[in-house]
Amino acid sequence: MTNTTPTTYRLISADSHVNEPPDLWTSRVPSEYRERAPRIESPSPEARAALGYLHGNCGHCHNDNGSPAPVDLVLAQSAATNAMSYESMMGSLMGKASRYRTRGMPVNAPLIDAGRPDTSVLIARMRSRDPLMQMPPLGTQLVDAESLKLIEHWIRNSPEKEMNR
DSSP: OOOOOOOOOOOBOTTSOBOOOTTTTTTSSOGGGGGGSOOOOOSSHHHHHHHHHHHHHHTTTSSTTTOSSOSSOOOOOOSTTHHHHHHHHHHHHBTOBOSSOOTTSOTTOBSBOTTOGGGOHHHHHHHOOOTTTOSSOSSOSSOOHHHHHHHHHHHHHSOHHHHOO
16 A cells, blocks of 8 residues: 655755755764764854754855855855854854844844844844845745744853854
C-alpha cells in the first residue's frame, strides 16, 4: 500500500532552498574532522544559532562583498576569517542606529537594543509583513515565528559584553 500522507518540509529558507540539518557539521562529520568544520564564531550555542540564522537568511544581501543593500550592516560570516567576521557582524549590529525609519520607533532607534528586543529595529522588521518594512523583503508571506523567538531571546538574554562592543 502506498503512503498518501503528504510530506511537510519545515526547513525551507526565505530564498526557497532547503537548509542543511542543523547538526550537519557537528555530529555528522567524522570525529577526526569536527574541529576543522566551518562554524559561526560565537560565545554561546544560542548566539551561534541566532547569528547562523542571520547569516543564512540575511547575509546574502547584508554583507561586505558589494552588498545589494546600501547599508552598513554585515550579516554574512566567513569560515576563512571567523573571528574577524564575528567582530564585523557584531560591530554592525550592536547599538548602531538604523537608517530605516520604523513606524512607532524613535529616530535613530538601534538595530539591536541590548536586552530589549521590543525596541530593536531588527525585530520590528522581522515581525512585519508590510511590503515596505518586512525583512526578509522577498519570498515571505508569514513571519518565521520560531526564528523570531530565537532572535528575541538572544537579544533579551545575551551578555552585555557581547551585545555592546
